[in-house]
Amino acid sequence: MKDYFKYFDKFTFALLILLTMSxxxxxxxxxFPLKESNYLKQAVWLLFSLVVFFVIFSLKIDFIFRNAFxxxxxxxxxxxxxxxxxxxxxxxxxxxRLGGVNAQFSEFVKVPLALYLAKLMTRFELVSWKEFxxxxxxxxxxxxxxxxxxxxxxxFILCSFILLIILLKKIKPAVLIVSFLLLLIAGLAGWNxxxxxxxxxxxxxxxxxxxxxxxxxxxxxxxxxxIGSGGLSGKGYLKGSQSQYQFLPVRHTDFIVSVIGEELxxxxxxxLFFIFFVVFYRQFKFNFQSDEEFYFIYLFNGLxxxxxxxxxxxxxxxxxxxxxxxxxxSYGGSSLxxxxxxxxxxxxxxxxxxxx
Amino acid sequence: MYPNKRKLSAAYIKKTxxxxxxxxxxxxxxxxxxxxxxxxxxxxxxRRLAIRNITRSIDLMAPRGLxxxxxxxxxxxxxxxFTLYLVRENVVDMGKTMRLAGFxxxxxxxxxxxxxxxxxxxxxxxRIPIKSNLARSTVILIESxxxxxxxxxxxxxxxxxxxxxxxxxxxxxxxxxxxxxxLNQQEWKGYVMGDFIGRSGIEKQYEPYLQGVKGNQIVxxxxxxxxxxxxxxxxxxxxxxxxxxxxxxxxxxxxGLFADRSGAVGVLDLQxxxxxxxVSKPDFNPEIFSQEMEKEQWLALSNDPQKPLQxxxxxxxxxxxxxxxxxxxxxxxxxxxxxxxxxxYCSGSQDFYGRVFHCWNPNGHGTVNIFSxxxxxxxxxxxxxxxxxxxxxxxxxxxxxxxxxxxGIDMANENTGLVPSSAWKMQVSKQRWFPGExxxxxxxxxxxxxxxxxxxxxxATVALRGRMPRLHLxxxxxxxxxxxxxxxxxxxxxxxxxxxxxxxxxxxxRVVNNEGTGRAAKIAGLDICGKTGxxxxxxxxxxxxxxxxxxxxxxxxxxxxxxxxxxNPRLAMVVLVENGxxxxxxxxxxxxxxxxxxxxxxxxx
Numbered sequence: 001m002k003d004y005f006k007y008f009d010k011f012t013f014a015l016l017i018l019l020t021m022s023x024x025x026x027x028x029x030x031x032f033p034l035k036e037s038n039y040l041k042q043a044v045w046l047l048f049s050l051v052v053f054f055v056i057f058s059l060k061i062d063f064i065f066r067n068a069f070x071x072x073x074x075x076x077x078x079x080x081x082x083x084x085x086x087x088x089x090x091x092x093x094x095x096x097r098l099g100g101v102n103a104q105f106s107e108f109v110k111v112p113l114a115l116y117l118a119k120l121m122t123r124f125e126l127v128s129w130k131e132f133x134x135x136x137x138x139x140x141x142x143x144x145x146x147x148x149x150x151x152x153x154x155x156f157i158l159c160s161f162i163l164l165i166i167l168l169k170k171i172k173p174a175v176l177i178v179s180f181l182l183l184l185i186a187g188l189a190g191w192n193x194x195x196x197x198x199x200x201x202x203x204x205x206x207x208x209x210x211x212x213x214x215x216x217x218x219x220x221x222x223x224x225x226x227i228g229s230g231g232l233s234g235k236g237y238l239k240g241s242q243s244q245y246q247f248l249p250v251r252h253t254d255f256i257v258s259v260i261g262e263e264l265x266x267x268x269x270x271x272l273f274f275i276f277f278v279v280f281y282r283q284f285k286f287n288f289q290s291d292e293e294f295y296f297i298y299l300f301n302g303l304x305x306x307x308x309x310x311x312x313x314x315x316x317x318x319x320x321x322x323x324x325x326x327x328x329x330s331y332g333g334s335s336l337x338x339x340x341x342x343x344x345x346x347x348x349x350x351x352x353x354x355x356x
Numbered sequence: 357m358y359p360n361k362r363k364l365s366a367a368y369i370k371k372t373x374x375x376x377x378x379x380x381x382x383x384x385x386x387x388x389x390x391x392x393x394x395x396x397x398x399x400x401x402x403r404r405l406a407i408r409n410i411t412r413s414i415d416l417m418a419p420r421g422l423x424x425x426x427x428x429x430x431x432x433x434x435x436x437x438f439t440l441y442l443v444r445e446n447v448v449d450m451g452k453t454m455r456l457a458g459f460x461x462x463x464x465x466x467x468x469x470x471x472x473x474x475x476x477x478x479x480x481x482x483r484i485p486i487k488s489n490l491a492r493s494t495v496i497l498i499e500s501x502x503x504x505x506x507x508x509x510x511x512x513x514x515x516x517x518x519x520x521x522x523x524x525x526x527x528x529x530x531x532x533x534x535x536x537x538x539l540n541q542q543e544w545k546g547y548v549m550g551d552f553i554g555r556s557g558i559e560k561q562y563e564p565y566l567q568g569v570k571g572n573q574i575v576x577x578x579x580x581x582x583x584x585x586x587x588x589x590x591x592x593x594x595x596x597x598x599x600x601x602x603x604x605x606x607x608x609x610x611x612g613l614f615a616d617r618s619g620a621v622g623v624l625d626l627q628x629x630x631x632x633x634x635v636s637k638p639d640f641n642p643e644i645f646s647q648e649m650e651k652e653q654w655l656a657l658s659n660d661p662q663k664p665l666q667x668x669x670x671x672x673x674x675x676x677x678x679x680x681x682x683x684x685x686x687x688x689x690x691x692x693x694x695x696x697x698x699x700x701y702c703s704g705s706q707d708f709y710g711r712v713f714h715c716w717n718p719n720g721h722g723t724v725n726i727f728s729x730x731x732x733x734x735x736x737x738x739x740x741x742x743x744x745x746x747x748x749x750x751x752x753x754x755x756x757x758x759x760x761x762x763x764g765i766d767m768a769n770e771n772t773g774l775v776p777s778s779a780w781k782m783q784v785s786k787q788r789w790f791p792g793e794x795x796x797x798x799x800x801x802x803x804x805x806x807x808x809x810x811x812x813x814x815x816a817t818v819a820l821r822g823r824m825p826r827l828h829l830x831x832x833x834x835x836x837x838x839x840x841x842x843x844x845x846x847x848x849x850x851x852x853x854x855x856x857x858x859x860x861x862x863x864x865x866r867v868v869n870n871e872g873t874g875r876a877a878k879i880a881g882l883d884i885c886g887k888t889g890x891x892x893x894x895x896x897x898x899x900x901x902x903x904x905x906x907x908x909x910x911x912x913x914x915x916x917x918x919x920x921x922x923x924n925p926r927l928a929m930v931v932l933v934e935n936g937x938x939x940x941x942x943x944x945x946x947x948x949x950x951x952x953x954x955x956x957x958x959x960x961x
């Protein structure tokens with residue numbers, strides 16, 4: 001037990017808590033004009049997440065990997081059920097009542113899927129058609145189910161696993177080229193037949209924000225104005241005109257970066273980003289006991305990095321607004337809990353490294 | 357614990373870690389660079405956009421200056437008005453907005469679309485006035501549910517009101533919204549769509565003074581257009597006060613006398629040349645122009661045969677009839693065509709150039725001289741005088757006395773009337789002047805045309821023995837208690853000897869006081885001098901004359917021009933009653949009532 005404490009990565013853990021706390025601090029400002037109490041809910045979620053964190057942390061890695069696939073399957077069943085009997089909230093069915101608390105189950109797919117994929121990846125040396133298909137299928141099923149929710153954000157984030165697999169595994173070039181072409185065709189078909197107008201609008205308005213001033217492109221403009229007008233040191237906490245006079249949309253989730261950018265300026269935004277950098281940077285420096293640990297660490301951290309990047313890019317108009325939150329910082333209990341579960345496994349892998 | 361489980365080489369793991377670290381560093385450096393660019397380099401640009409988001413600059417309409425009479429009684433002022441504005445920038449669904457606008461303003465969609473189209477060159481955040489004089493219930497409805505209608509705003513602004521409704525309508529004039537065409541003109545530089553400008557009367561004449569200075573308010577608004585606070589405010593400045601020479605009490609009295617008759621009256625203060633009253637009947641309520649007028653209302657006004665919109669005092673053109681004999685007498689005396697000893701025998705008619713001309717009195721006036729000719733308005737005497745003078749001499753004197761040109765009063769759109777001459781006839785009909793035509797002109801008929809204001813100026817010049825006053829309505833303009841412009845009386849000399857005026861004045865005195873044609877104007881204690889004029893609309897020679905003149909519209913116009921008292925005159929007056937019939941029976945007694953009212957008020961009688 002003493003060793004556990006000694007080798008536990010207290011510094012990274014503190015940074016994660018710091019990120020979440022600063023998130024609560026920003027959520028308070030985001031909810032200030034309408035006197036929303038989201039920050040309190042988020043604080044409760046943080047406490048709950050910490051409890052779960054230590055529960056997961058206490059489990060054996062073997063046990064975790066062994067049961068990941070079962071958890072993954074259970075989640076798929078829940079997601080499928082949701083499509084039929086969904087509780088509708090904010091235009092998506094992805095929120096599900098769980099003992100009186102809204103839970104977004106799509107968020108919980110991230111970790112079990114990463115675990116399962118990591119396990120699968122250890123089985124193939126060279127990825128050809130058959131193997132590639134075997135790796136894609138477990139991603140494609142939840143992506144498909146989550147699109148039906150509809151939750152473009154999470155399904156898009158899950159697709160980052162495909163990119164990570166391509167980067168981490170040796171894949172036959174022919175497979176890459178053909179699947180790229182198939183993706184292109186699927187994209188065009190999806191655009192014409194699959195996407196709803198609401199989703200298309202989001203993408204069009206990204207391409208031409210000025211033309212859609214009263215629609216969704218307006219959000220991006222307002223977000224850029226918020227960040228840009230913040231300057232070096234910001235307009236002051238609770239004093240950003242863009243957020244306090246509500247020009248910024250969905251401030252507590254998608255555009256939390258704009259709140260810190262406007263009210264606390266470049267200095268504090270850069271500090272926040274630097275904390276993220278340090279958290280990521282500290283995730284590579286250890287020896288792995290098994291290949292699946294290695295793959296999991298990269299898949300999970302890759303996913304967080306991907307989500308982080310998309311969210312930040314969204315806030316400055318480099319990417320369409322898809323409803324993707326900033327990991328640890330944005331409001332959203334399910335997302336926070338899911339990330340802390342993943343981190344618990346990361347911390348466990350890390351500590352195993354020292355204890356053996 | 358599970359050493360056998362790892363197949364990946366340590367070198368591969370290390371390489372992956374290194375590559376990942378490099379990628380991470382590049383990504384984060386990129387993010388820092390992008391944020392530096394947005395937040396530091398472009399800070400000023402975005403800061404301005406952020407300010408522009410929350411601030412709104414709102415023009416505050418300035419109240420127009422007051423128009424008051426000589427005693428300070430307010431004739432024209434401002435009242436509170438609620439205006440419905442549309443801000444296109446905040447429109448979410450144009451169809452819904454159009455439906456709401458139609459409902460709030462009680463207007464057809466086409467009408468609203470037309471209004472909006474006029475502002476297409478203005479920025480999207482510009483407030484377009486959709487309707488003024490909004491009903492209170494609509495104001496409350498919109499204000500209480502502002503969240504639901506962010507595109508609509510209510511403005512509280514001054515609007516023009518005329519305290520005594522129709523009273524002095526033609527003097528005050530009216531205002532209406534500036535048109536697109538006018539905005540492009542140099543004259544209206546600095547005005548914007550939605551501004552009101554003076555269209556006639558004093559409102560037009562003194563527009564630059566009456567127009568106040570707009571104020572401005574900068575407010576902080578949230579994204580639902582709710583005003584959070586007022587950042588700064590520059591109050592509008594009311595326009596200058598225009599003080600008129602008009603005497604409201606006299607004006608109202610005369611308008612009352614006229615009742616539903618049509619015609620014109622001018623009363624002049626001979627000491628200053630200022631008008632104490634200027635009446636044109638029928639009249640209208642100028643306030644309807646400051647509001648939105650229905651098409652039917654406009655058509656009714658503009659097509660009325662009695663022409664209520666016309667200022668008959670300045671614009672009405674009439675044959676002067678016997679009033680012109682004053683000018684004939686002055687011309688004859690000055691040109692020495694007649695003297696005090698000249699007599700003419702009037703038998704009721706006389707032959708000139710092979711045609712018989714009649715006196716109005718078929719029994720004739722017997723032997724008449726200049727005094728009795730004026731007193732009884734004997735046509736035969738003036739026919740003979742006309743024969744002795746040629747048309748061009750008559751025209752010269754008519755012009756000298758102010759006919760054929762505008763009077764120069766401080767009001768726009770005055771008519772000049774017409775003074776015929778041989779050159780004029782040659783130009784118009786390419787024919788020489790026939791001497792027989794001069795005979796008609798000698799008694800104020802023929803092609804001769806005058807306006808009531810010219811007659812007033814003429815009689816004023818007679819009263820002042822050849823000193824011609826400059827007529828005016830403006831007494832002074834006051835701004836913040838300071839007089840910034842004041843009218844100083846101006847007189848010019850007419851080249852006619854004073855003794856000739858004395859002769860004519862004696863004749864005009866007898867018209868009223870010696871059983872002349874204007875005896876109905878006589879008042880005990882006041883020496884009124886005047887001249888009647890009954891100008892035919894249909895020639896007496898017309899075979900149907902008797903029958904036609906039974907119809908009101910063919911009845912002759914009645915003139916009475918006068919001044920009082922005879923010595924040191926104070927007041928000059930012209931009264932014209934359209935289709936009034938015999939002047940001695942209508943225009944003269946009306947004048948007497950006006951004199952009585954004025955001199956009693958001034959405690960001079």
